[in-house]
Amino acid sequence: MKPLYMVLSMLAIGITSSAAMAEGASVPSASLPNVSPANSDLVNRGAYIARAADCMACHREDYTGGTAIETPMGDIYATNITPSKRYGIGNYTEADLKNALQKGRAPNHMLYPAMPYPSYNGMTDEDISALFAYLQTVPAVDEKPEYETKLPFPFNFRFLMLGWNVLNLPANENREGLSATEQRGEYLVNNLAHCGTCHTPRNSTMGVDDSKYLAGAQLGTWHAPNITSDESSGIGSWSEQDIVTYLRTGELDQRVFAGGPMGEVVAHSTRFLEDEDLGAIASYLKAVPAIQTDDKVNVADVSSLKRPINESITHDLIAQKDYLAQAKANVDSSSPEGLYLAACGSCHGVDGYGQPDARYAPIVGLSSIRRDNPASLINVILHGVDGATNTSPIMPGFSDELDSAQIADISNYVRVNFGGLANSNVSAADVDSVISPQDQRPFLIKYAGILATLGIIAVLLIIGLIIWNMVRKKRTH
Template identity: 80%
Template sequence: MKPLSVMLSMLAIGITSSAVMAEGANLPNASLPNVSPANSELVNRGAYIARAADCMACHGEDYAGGTAIETPMGGIYSTNITPSKRYGIGNYTEKDLKNALQKGRAPSHMLYPAMPYPSYSGMKDEDISALFAYLQTVPVVDEAPEKKTDLPFPFNIRALMLGWNFLNVPSTENREGLSPAQQRGEYLVNNLEHCGTCHTPRNSTMGFDKKMYLSGAQLGHWHAPNITPDESSGIGSWSEQDIVTYLKTGELEQRAYAGGPMGEAVAHSTRYLKNEDLSAIASYLKAIPAIQTDDKMSAVDVSRLPTPINESITHDLLAQKDYLAQAKTAVSNGSNAPESLYLAACGSCHGVDGYGQPDARYAPIVGLSSLRRDKPDALVNMILHGVEGATNTSPIMPGFSDELNSEQIAGITNYVRVNFGGLERSEVSAADVDRIATTGVDKPFLIKYAGLLAILGIIVAIVVIIFIIRAILRSRRRR
């Protein structure tokens, strides 16, 4: 089972009392794969651009594609971007790649904005040139992904993207008054890393709601948090070094742990970035306007956080076995005591005292701000649905919707929020769990009724054409 901290990484916004991991700030960046002295400087630079643009999160480390990207319109599958002439982009020219990245236009069709060209539209030509040179050198995968995109009408009409692009590209605007470092950070945040794709909510056309820039958005069962410098609902309590450490290591002690989509971003992209680029991102994020949302966090009460029972029992699963066995026996005998439920369902990974199993990559959940948010929706969703790891070697947490009833899930939610989040009380009910379990992401009106609107549009167009034809025929008869 994956740690609750990993489940909720994207929701984890800092606590004010905990210091940044000093050792994390000094860790070296991950060694960049596919860089070799045998390659040209341009190709090696392109390998870095591929990481900075997070290409692998969707197309895979081998660039063969096939990753499912869930959207309100349906599933979109990433494509093969290896130099395969039959299945990939082996026949692309540099101009073709530039059109795909900046305009969403492949040689034979329009792309869907699941490929974040609304953000890549701001990519610099020299970065595209380097990326093109690099992509020509990756190993060829001569096969198509198992699944291909097949959206329902009218979204299967790719030409409609021309109108969508007119309304929504580019997705961001450059700010004035930034320092050179912050300008670099803006380029990384808005264009290469395309952070707004997850963290900025959408408008009625599914483009970015620019007034709510980086203030958080719902992604299926995930919630990408507010990353503006707001103190109560964003990352205002994080220092620039905190941001650098999180992007480099994927965690902040007793505050945040990256998993899910954010875990993928760290695993495939941000941990490879140069320190100066990470610092530029941090400086920019501290300079943007703070936006307060209604999903605020309670201030952490350090005095209410648990003290590790002892070093052995905190880090050694064998030392916890008696606690866990007793809890499982109690639950099997019908106990719904929240502590027993937590220990039986979660304790073997999160630990009996919430400090996890660090050696096995099961991080602690004590103090995480995801447990202190006013809204329990994201926490409940992760318990219900679980989450896959960011990499092939990451632990996987299953969902518990088939194993635990709503009352039991509410009990675990309240238990971890109070005992490991430091809240004075938590009153999530079974009814709350039922509501959260049956609430999907709201689809904008235009998306929800797109098929009906398209049919009505066709009917209106036909009626108008008929009216025009009749008018023309009457005019000729009068002559």
Template identity: 70%
Template sequence: MKPFSILLSVIAFSMASSTVIADGAIPPNVSLPNVSPANSDLANRGAYIARTADCMACHREDYSGGVPIETPIGNIYSTNITPSQRYGIGNYTEADFKKVLKKGRAPNHQLYPAMPYPSYHGMVDADISALFAYFQTVPPVEAAPEKTTKLPFPLSIRSLMLAWNVINVPATENRLGLTQTQQRGEYLVNNLEHCGTCHTPRNITQGLDKDMYLSGAPLGKWYAPNITPDNDSGIGRWSEQDIVTYLRTGMLDKRAYAGGPMAEAVAHSTRYLTDKDLSAMAAYLKVVPIIKTDDYLIPVNVARLPSPVSRSITYDLLEQKDYLAQAKANTTTNNGTVDSNSSKALYLANCASCHGVDGYAQPDARYASIVGLSSIRRAKPDALINVIAYGAKGALNTAPKMPGFSKELSPVQIASITNYVRVNFGGLTSSDVSATEVKRILK
């Protein structure tokens, strides 16, 4: 993306955004915290903005804070942002609140950019006012988070962030030539939803590498994939409706399933957005500059994907239980123990009770189907290996959390399961992930 700063386009963008923002009603049949006839329209609109800004992912649903945010310089813990005067932001004026969002500056100290103010820098004043009004209606939590940020010297000198801000704020700049819908999508993707915070590689100062915007980046034990419209390594083959469906549900049949930080984004934020806003995000993501990376996606070979064992087994727990018992029996050795060297035996023993003997799992019980998922069809197996090792949480609270197996399985066994899954459920012709590669990835 080529940066620019033309005053006329900024003014036009702000006017268009304000119009669309004011038009963004809360989706029907969706319960948002503190949306009440007793609150003002401004505060209730602020509740929706809190969802689009994904405040809850870091500050919890009650905004009490204390969530660890992994960064290359150590864990940074989120703060209490309820209107508690002693522990939260109850003493903030709206001007203070605006400085926090746009400059990362609290009344008494500078914030670390784990708080995505480089992206929030682009928030329009009308949204900030609504968000501030909303936070006045939040029940105060009269307690400090159990843990606070303690970084080693000299990183503990928060004023150093002032120099960092000169280089890295704002994180993005607006583009010319976008339709009004794409402008709204740009505002949501780049500013409120701050998608680039996870999906963009970092430069030498740990700011966003604007030349590689949204092209994918490592994220602790996760990897946020390329979401530019490149056909091979990004989401170029997704339709706008595919993007909307994924952001609404966290799932796309035989292609994608949100886990980890993306599951949190869906659970706390995108599933609450209006269809109009999700469509705007999709429209914008289809026109961001294409960036091709070496972590390309192997296209789905439908002919190689497994067929369900039967029409009923995916939903019939007893049938699945009986079939799994028989399948395990067929992989035992002569002395009655499971063959630990068999890829299939390892999958059946550790994975099949949730994901099913055929990979289609049990949708009614919210266990995820893994057939055809993009995470098992990438050239690099990092995402799949990390999920096997560290587990994953789904986008909905009703979905079971997948446990990690890093302590139960050796690198050899994790590699074996990885290869089995990629070939049998990803449709790959072959997979040769080694124990050495597993060790490298887990480090």
């Protein structure tokens, strides 16, 4: 089930889509695992709910958990949710699962909101019943988890989540005036698929800031982009079919590729969803009020973009290899162009048009490299990208091979030559800020240990003063 700070969604790099995708044709959903004619309709429905809720992103495909979810309070490890009676949820009743999903309450302790119960709080009883029935059929794994959640003081006291819930559990008020399709999309976006968990910023208590609903949020070194209908910083220029295609395949021709946390969402969840549900999500997102943020996508100067040397070279790997060798021989290897050719050219091509037959991404004109904030591009160069499916190529990261100045040079070269920007001024300091981001935790979270200690001392002093005063009065009488 999707984490609080992991998550999520990067418009990182683009790859060539099929002709059908380019024409806006429907892309079939992937075959849904764990659905069998031998199972009841309720169980099979639960398997679908598990995919829609993206349980596997944290609890893994076998539901044994163990995934580390990075939060400002520390790493929280997803637990075993197989029917193991010793290590999993084999002793859960349906009411127990409902309490965990909607209230963040396990039978013996409170849950941390890394398990997104603030979103699941709005799940319907019917979906919870189906999910419960399905989880009973998952093979039980009776193995002790390799890691356990051990947060620092005072977050190690789980009962504090009671107060957090009072402040941050939503009232689940639905918008008025939505069509039936948009209402279904609202349920998926807000509750089951919990898109806002990653794409909505957090307030000082780490609850969602509803005033910036779906306007983008920082997730560690990654940034979940604005997915409101704003034209310049959001996805207002996307059609509903664009959104469906992206969620189904992780690709959108000549524009974006789902990498990082969003790649995981596509891989584990959205590619399995029914056309009607993806269409409902798209319909609702187009109806979400636009919020403009500072991270705008600049308009590309198309006339300045590189052109392939000929029409066939991207499909002719031998010619492309020779072309790359010639290009390297004609430039200084330490120059921005030389660095790009050495690190990136063999996959993305000398002219940035990639290798479609091998599914290596073209990067010409991509929105992610035209953003005001270059952090996403820097992140991709540093850490690489896993594809949205197990057949997608994996882009390696270069954090161990290139220094910050070299990564800045490549970023500037890509943004100008393939993004169509007039200029780019990414510096080594910008790269360093992505490698080691500033501590942006809210004051209450950052100094929670100190504040809690001072609070305990204050309470003890007050109790001591009360006792001393009582003793003093008793002596005077």
